[in-house]
Amino acid sequence: MSSSMNNEIAVLGVGMHPWGKWGRNFVEYGVKAARDALEDSGVRWQDVGFVSGAATMRCGYPGYVAGATFAQALGWQGAEVNTSYAACASGSQALAAARAKILSGACDVALVVGADTTPKGFLAPQKGERPDDPDWVRFRLGITNPTYFALYARRRMALYGDTQDDFAQVKVKNAEHGFRNENARYRKKFSAEEVSASNMVADPLRLMDICATSDGGAALVVSSLEFARKIGRADAVKVAAVSTVTPTYASSVIEMPDIATDSAAVVAAHSFRAALPVKAYEEAGIGPADVDVAEVYDLSTALELDWMEDLQLCERGQAAQLVRAGDTRVGGRLPINPSGGLACFGEAVPAQAIAQVCELTWQLRGDAGARQVAGARVGITANQGLFGHGSSVILKR
């Protein structure tokens, strides 16, 4: 994989519908986000050649064909469409599809959109008796998503001496960031005492350590660098890398929805999360030391710490020390989740990876207002979708 300017595309515009539990049709959120992104870009909707949608599986047929659904709602204008599904990584796959189209010369400008309307409570599997489906099996045995987050968290406590208070500090930090973000669903500051007083869900994680599910929508207008120059936007933020790698066998960490890991008896063990950014760094031709800000998938407070290490932003086992030192706050040495992260947004699956790119675009432009990371020039996202979908995007000025 060669790293070169030829792989880059421009982010001309970004837009979001605020996250919440609005209970309205997902199309409404997607179209609002798309219109905002178009306005932000200065590009007319009629000039978009490709609409790349991230699918939702919870909103019926329109959700399965999200690209076409958004294109129709914006007003059919003859663009080509595509829909990507990769669980939580769907948004990055939709961006990757748009980038491929642009880099191949098949279109100048693409619109990437993801939106979701979510049910209440635990995410549950499809109905019916399906013992061949690992997702059915693990729920039958009482193993929910928080089970996995808690196993990782407890493992950190055993290996590195992390404490429940370290995890609470991640929530306190993200709540402070999200308090300043008008697109966040939860805009309230919390103390560590409040976090540790919330109900235990999956020991050692409490309610406030675990992210909720939300409604929301996010969109990007992306183009070739040549098109950006032509419209006077040569200074636009650029997508320098998109990594959508799968794991390498044998995957040594227990992953949702599996009941067991691969066996590393005859082949070497690999960590999926750690492999994700490696391709992104290679493609962008930069290293972890160049990163100024990161948006990572904090499904739990403790998972944010795992991601920091998987992105090589610190040594393995050192992430909690950065949190204790205040390094990961806006204003600190290496701010993590300046948007407030999933802690303040809750997960709107197909929109989430796109929302990470929106936040970094604002940060790199210097448009992030009260949560601005001073002088940010390079940002990285990390996210992982069920069934082996990796997602890591690098943006730079």
Add this chain to the structure above:
Amino acid sequence: MSEETNAAAGKKHRQPALEGWFTLDNEKPHLIGNQCADCGTFYFPRARNFCKNPACNGDHFEDVQLSRTGKVWSFTNAAYQPPAPYVAADPFVPFTIAAVELEKEKMIVLGQVVAGVNPSDLEAGMDMELVLDTLFEDEAAEHITWKWKPL
């Protein structure tokens, strides 16, 4: 215990909650996995058609009983009632869950931990053994599964 004695004692028929996933030996049960005949990679649950080792084209597997002891990799509990298809007792009773590392198979297997063991009783590296226990009961039967128990 035979079906007749079970019936005489007013006990329900015991049946595996997952058919073919573990031996029905009450004393020393094992998880039933399989192993690729070509490269030797272990699988649990059993691989059906093709070996998943990218360097192997194997498509024949031999059933194997997995190690019935291992060490705690990590652990947690379910403090809230999981959604269906989990079948909860009324009222719901929280349970402990362990991820146990099998040394020979180099594999981590999840399972509930037997009742009475709390997260505070466990630590990483502890020796655990596999036992059979009730997952849930309905009118027809007692549905059994594997659970982990501290050695």
